[in-house]
Amino acid sequence: MATDPGLRRLALRTLLAAFPGTTAPDWARRLLEDGLTGYTFFGYNVADADQLSQLTAQLRDARNDVLIAIDEEGGDVTRLAHRTGSPYPGNAALGVVADPAVTQQVYQAIGNDLASVGVNLDLAPTVDVNTADDNPIIGTRSFGADPGEVARHTAAAVAGLQRTGVAACAKHFPGHGATVTDSHLTLPRVDATPAELRRRDLPPFAAAIEAGAKSIMTAHIVVPALTGQDPATFSSAALVTLLREEYGFTGAIITDALEMAGAAETAGSVPAAAIRSLAAGADLLCIGAQVDAALVDQVADRIAAAITSGELRRDRVEQAAARAASLAEWASVPNPADPLPADLGYRAAQRAVQVSGELATTAAPVVVQFDAAATIAEGRVPWGPDGHLPGVVRLDPAHATVDHLRKLAGDRPLALVGRHLHRDPATRALIEEVAQQHPTVVAEMGWPSTWRPADAHAFITTHGASYANSAALASVLHPSA
Incomplete structure (x- = not known):
């Protein structure tokens, strides 16, 4: 049976896709015209600032309210500077410097860099409280092991980024800092009570919400006392009851990449993970890095079919699409803020x-x-x-x-x-x-x-x-x- 074009367009409005290369293929522009919310860039999309500016302009020619996301955390995770290393220290170093004003400046500088090339959604900051020394995936991406200090730096990072018109995305809810496995490769488990989460892992997310963060990213982790045997990305108890109702978050909930083992293998496939994420309360689904037109079409068609069959409520998908559109509207005109000293990152790194x-x-x-x-x-x-x-x-x-x-x-x-x-x-x-x-x-x-x-x-x-x-x-x- 052919997919209903209206439902397909609605489904596309909940997706962040990706494409290979430093120019946008025809299919990437076509999907934007069909309603796709936007794309996530990876290192393979970035050659230099001029090329990246031309690429974002290409996408805006297809649709001017496109969301263009990137993982630009500074420190050890950089896409803009993947060929040289980031000119900014990451969160662990900023936590050691212990000056939120410096953190705000560094994140404003990152925002300036992104805004100047047309990127309007930064999948940062990482606000996980790194309580496991041998955490294989967070580590230096965290501001530290003290919830109060991480919360202070989280608020500063969100303020710095969003001053430039680049939307912040605090991650990974409800907290990836206590894990000792990598959710790219498996499904980590955190055995914490709700009280422990509120004391240890959730204060930075509360600070991000208070600071006006436009989006929050889910974690593909199981917290049995909260999510049962599902990852948080598939848990309405985590995304709706806790994040929306208890913590009062009204922005867009973005999933971590659905191609990761913690999501795709748990659900059985990327399209199945998309259905479960939307049903749980996610608004914008990051498909991942290894994406082509066929996969995007498959995910969109599967969402449309789930609406038709009653597996997925249409009003839930409409709500998700509306939140994604609101995020895109807020971030439609990224604009570099006041210039900062060129050696800002080096001086902060020295202090760390x-x-x-x-x-x-x-x-x-x-x-x-x-x-x-x-x-x-x-x-x-x-x-x-x-x-x-x-x-x-x-x-x-x-x-x-x-x-x-x-x-x-x-x-x-x-x-x-x-x-x-x-x-x-x-x-x-x-x-x-x-x-x-x-x-x-x-x-x-x-x-x-x-x-x-x-x-x-x-x-x-x-x-x-x-x-x-x-x-x-x-x-x-x-x-x-």
Whole structure:
């Protein structure tokens, strides 16, 4: 049976799609003309500012109220600067700086960058309270582990972004900070009571709502005491009873990418996840990164069929489409606010560097940067002092030995740099043994743990690995460089 064109258009109004490449394919423009709300950009859509401005103009030629979203968090998650690393420190570093005025400035600078290229919805800030040190997907994307401090910085970030006409999206509701698995790959579980959620995870979302955040993103996590065995994205208890009714949120609820395992595998498919999200109270469905015209058509047709069959109430989809349209209307004219100092990010990153112990003063260290895998959220983005200092040695820690490291150093100290160094027992043992035998400084650029190699002369934490964080670390390791 053919899909009702009116219902298909209604379904498209609840979708954020994606497309490959740095120009919009014909089908992407056609879908906008058919009613699609907008697109999410990823690194593969971004070459440079001029190209991105032309791309957003292409989309606005198809429909001037298009929503154009991007994950631009600063720090370790950047799309605008995926080729170089972000010029801004991320949330963990801003939390350490502990000055909400700086956080507001950094997010205003991010908003200025987005507005100048025509992007009007930032899927940021991440407002999860990172209470699990080995959280594999949040970490340095979080402002910290204290709910009150995270809430303060959340309000500042929302204000800074939205001053530029770029809509903020606080994520990931009701809180991804206590998870120890990645919802891109599986369905994480958080065993917390509603009282624990209200005390630990929800204050930043309350602060985002109070600050006027235009959207909030759902988390593909199970909180049995709240959501039963469903992820929050499929839970009306989370999205309607808690977020809408108890916390009073009136903006758009956006899903995390439905292609993620926490949603698609739970529901059985992306179209099935779309139905369940809308039924639960979501308004704008982020399909994901691997999207083509066929998938968008499949999702829209499945939503239309669900309305026809009675599986999905039409008024619920109309409500979702109206909220998506309201968000698009608010964000229709992003406009850079007052310009900020070009070195704003670097200065903030410098303030976030913490050093315990004594750095060597007799000779500049030989810097060894241990390779580390990136999360799906981060992608492959340059990081670390390599590129900021001459002579940095890149090594896979699995192939490094104590003798090799000592030979590299010669009569100079060693500086061993990595991300999440404590997570691999072999890497930990290697560093501890080297530090026993040779003057060694260790620099951690991920979320810091309590591990400290006993014999290291100094331990440095940068609280992130962006371009700004990396430059700040380089200035500490080689002050005269």
